Amino acid sequence: MKRIRAAVIGAGFIGPAHVEALRRLGFVDVAVLAELDSAVAAAKADQFGVSQYTSSIDEALKDPDIDVMHVCAHPTICTTHSGSVYPSDSLGDLT
Numbered sequence: 802m803k804r805i806r807a808a809v810i811g812a813g814f815i816g817p818a819h820v821e822a823l824r825r826l827g828f829v830d831v832a833v834l835a836e837l838d839s840a841v842a843a844a845k846a847d848q849f850g851v852s853q854y855t856s857s858i859d860e861a862l863k864d865p866d867i868d869v870m871h872v873c874a875h876p877t878i879c880t881t882h883s884g885s886v887y888p889s890d891s892l893g894d895l896t
Contacts, residue, residue: 805829808861811874812836812845819871820849829869835861 807823809816812834823829831851836842839856846854855861861870 802828805868806832806864806866808833808835808864808867808870809851810835810858810861810870810872812841812849813873813875816871816873817845817849819873820851823871832867833861833864 805828807829809819809823809831813836816834816836820831820834823831831849833853833855834842834846834849834851835855835858836845837856839854842854842856846852861867
């Protein structure tokens, strides 16, 4: 089975649970962790053993080897950046 490379957006309340759940699957590598505060991103990536981190969702999206992205950020962040993650016609009205 091909290993899946995941990006997790948000390292606050629920992001760590997603990192752990993805790892427990056994066929998913958490390849990048994105968090708005770069110092927090670095610390959390180190804590979770994630080799790449960024403070930019757009930078995380640039990796062509990412197969799946878990958006675990606060809803205001999700709706602000959702156009980067989702095609605009798949979301409907988020306001």
